[in-house]
Amino acid sequence: MKSRGRFLWIFVVVFGLFCIVPLLTKNTFFLRIATEALMWIGLAITWDVLAGYTGYLNFGHGAFFGIGAYTTAILMTKAHWFFFPSAFVGGMIAGLVALLAGFPTLRLYGAYFAIATWALGRAFQQLALVLDITGGPDGMRLPTFLNPVFFFYTMLIFVGGLFLILWFLLERAPFGLKLKAIREDEEGAMAIGLNPARVKVMAFIVSAIPAGIIGGIYAYWITYINPASTLGDLVTDQAVVMAVFGGLGTLIGPTIGAALIYAFKTYFWAYLSQYQVLYLVILGAAIAASVVFLPDGLWGAFVSRQEGRKALKKGLALKKEKRA
């Protein structure tokens, strides 16, 4: 319970720091970077819900982001809805797709799921390319609403709220424990009354809905979307790398991973733009290397070092006691 107090305290401080960013700078460039950083945090932690807490890898997470973006765009331009309900519906549709796609695949061996979601991501990209309503390869233009402060706060409140909700859901509520039980041992989980397929599909939906909403916010913010920008591999690739690099199954790990990788990307693209594609190489190398050298991610390594230190201290204290 002590950790809960400390967590909330840290959360409030970080959230507060973010809140005052627009007051500190009138530079829209920084505001945009902060907004996008928040967005990636949101995508990385939603990916982590499934990967870190149930052990299933979703290699098509970008599809939910894209579904949310396109739904929002279509509802706003074709049906003339307002932004908020459009983004909300975008999230719901992403959730529905997760339900349908998860049902047959989550019953199976993890690799099938990884493959199926990856294919799903690609299939949706194709779909956006061939449909008329999505504008094909030309993409879609949304009503423009150029207010960086609005988008910054929308993203901040959404991702901040999302973080809190996921924290309570996964770390404090029965749901998180059920997920962990299934991750650790599916057969054992069944014996105590859990239906693994159902719980996993729920986790998949929980991870898909906010990703869709984030996509919706992104679409309205950027005002122009196309299949490559919202449904391309890069969305998934980056979310995966951020979460794995930061440390799966912790929420904090992916947050740190997202912040670091996004900062690196921004620097890289700003100063080394002529080598842009090299970014993919670094991303790929980073993920492969972190699997080999940092299997628990940055945060995991940090925590186990802290624990190791604590254990060492405890051990020393014990020794002292014995001597005395």
Next chain:
Amino acid sequence: MSEAILKIENVSKVFGGLRAVDQVSFEIEKGEIVGLIGPNGAGKTTLFNVISGYYAPTEGSITFQGRAISGFPPYRLAREGIGRTFQIVKPFAGLTVLENVVIASFLKYPRMADAEKNAERILDFTGLIDKKDESAQGLTLAGRKRLEISKALALEPSLLLLDEVVAGLNPTEADKTIELILKVRDQGVTILIVEHIMRVIMNISDRVVVLNYGQKIAEGKPGEVAKNPTVIEAYLGEAQA
């Protein structure tokens, strides 16, 4: 005769061409401890897995408290009131002892606080309360077996299926576990136990069912069964070669 809580009727389980369980029938009455024994490979574990829903029976029917339950998946059986332990213990390794039992308590107590209270009560009962904040991985084998029982008890089952909860323990630990099993029975839980260590089965069972080659070869009070020549032969092999 009092009412049967579990009725196994002509249950068979066939894998490929092998009849691992062959036309087995028996009943368990409320409040009893029934031992399921037989030499290695006799089909005990298979039958156990059929009863607990991990395999669907090829033939036959299983009735629990008057309801046909054959083919139910394990999580539905848990909801019906059947708890089980695993021979190869399956703790949720990355979680603490308390969390392990809390998860099992959600079935009866969906709210976190209630589940925690129930889990603590059960750990107190099974004697693991001092270790509640330790990682389940770090427990000794005896501790993990005890945790298995705790998790099953958290479901507040009316029938408890125990799979080798004593095997691998040293004599002192074994005695403590036996004590715990008897204590559970005194709470009104009916128990079906599979165990290789005969001393345990013979001491605590009200009745024993003996399997060999998938078939039931004997059933009765432990003392009678142990004198049964068919049973002795099944265990020690034929006296004359």
Next chain:
Amino acid sequence: MSLLEVKGINTFYGESQALWDVTFHVEKGTLVTLLGANGAGKTTTLKTICGLLKPESGEIIFSGEPIHTLPVHEIADRGITLIPEGRQLFPQMNVEENLLAGSYLKRAKKKRKENLERVYELFPVLKERRKQIAETLSGGEQQMLAIGRALMQDPQLIMFDEPSLGLAPILVQNVFSIIKDLHKRGATILLVEQNVNQAIKVADYCYVIENGRIVMEGTGAELEKDEKVREAYLGM
């Protein structure tokens, strides 16, 4: 010098200790059996000898050389073979392919032809079913194939893990007569068996293992009279 010397091995499954200071030896040309109730540590002992498990401490000496640090395939190369519990055939290969897989080692490959003939002579039914897929064989035939596959390795020490498990009584007799026959032809055998009466009869020397510790040893005749063995098995 004994062919196999097991000196004070301690083996763990994860954190729980399965073997405690297990010490015994097998002389060349003898048939030694390891008796004990289920979960006593018999299979663990065999797995430790053939390298599938690594002992935490202790030594295993084979033909005068320590082998407990070697990987499984190198231990096999030294001439130890295990016929594992539950046969562990290559299920989707046919009979002959299983046997050929048995003679994968270079030294065994040299004798492939004569060993194959020997196995077929020993088990004519395997020759008949040369092209049949292993998983479709009956339990008895599978056991013969497992034994045949081990013989293809041209081993110096054959370890059997519960060869009679799950076999009908007639087939159990069959398996034991095969083991006796192999022994008669000079093979060194370490046998783990639940079928105590049978095992004691064929063995030159017996060890009894309980809770991961060797608790008794002696010739078959000595142990047969001992009530303790019976007790360990039947709890009476």
Next chain:
Amino acid sequence: MISLLPQALIDGILIGGIYITFAIGFSLAFGVMHIIDFAVGEWVMLGAFMGYYLNRWLGLDTVVFLPVVFVVFGFIGYILQPVIYKVLSGKRGNPHLMGLVFTFGLGLMFRGLGLTFFGFYSHSLKTFLSSGSFSLDLGSVFITIPTVRLAGLFYALIITFGLTYILKKTDFGIAARAVAQNRDAAGLMGVNIERISSFIYAIYVGISAMTGILIGSVFSINAQMGGKYTIMAFFVVVLAGMGYLAGVPWAAFLLGIVQAIFLIYFNPGWTLLAVFIILYVILLVSPKGLFGRGI
């Protein structure tokens, strides 16, 4: 329109034939090493580009470089295998998922390298086979078969039969199958599992890269082509049942034909979606693939 059907079937079989080659390797690597290689399409891409540049530098026909590409990439696979082995035998949480993530990262890295060095443009691989074609005039039906596609089918047949021969008739093949079917028992037979795994991975990477040259002469090549072939390898192997080699050709032909039909009759953009729906339905009905075998 129905008169186009025979052409679609032939096209499908020819395309499917090429899929067989790397799908078999992929399935084999899965069976022996328990690795799902997300980088399979990138191996195809890298092999194709190696062929392309060797052709440009040395001026010899690309087909000549098939063995060179096989040897080079086989070697790369051979030295990479121990790293994968280390990941898969890790003691942490879920090594198999870590294996997936690892090859996922590898694929990403290769794609980046491809884009860095080869750029975004598409190229085509020219061989002496590229130009010609056979025509069959069956009265009402007219079928064209480009020589290069026919060559692709021959290549597929050679690889398939070659691999089958190795797996069935050689000691190495029997050992590889033994490892796939029962690792522990294979070890007891004296099989060095790590060594076998290295060779299998080498063969798989070599074949995939070599197939890149064939694919490059039939279609075009670019640095981002990998994903498409990774998906095809996955689909073929999942349809066939993971690790079940005998099912691979049938699944590959089926997917080839579906693809060809969509190319001729519908918008090719729907192909992937159609393939996905087929996969979805099959997994829904028979989780172990068309033949109900495999895992």
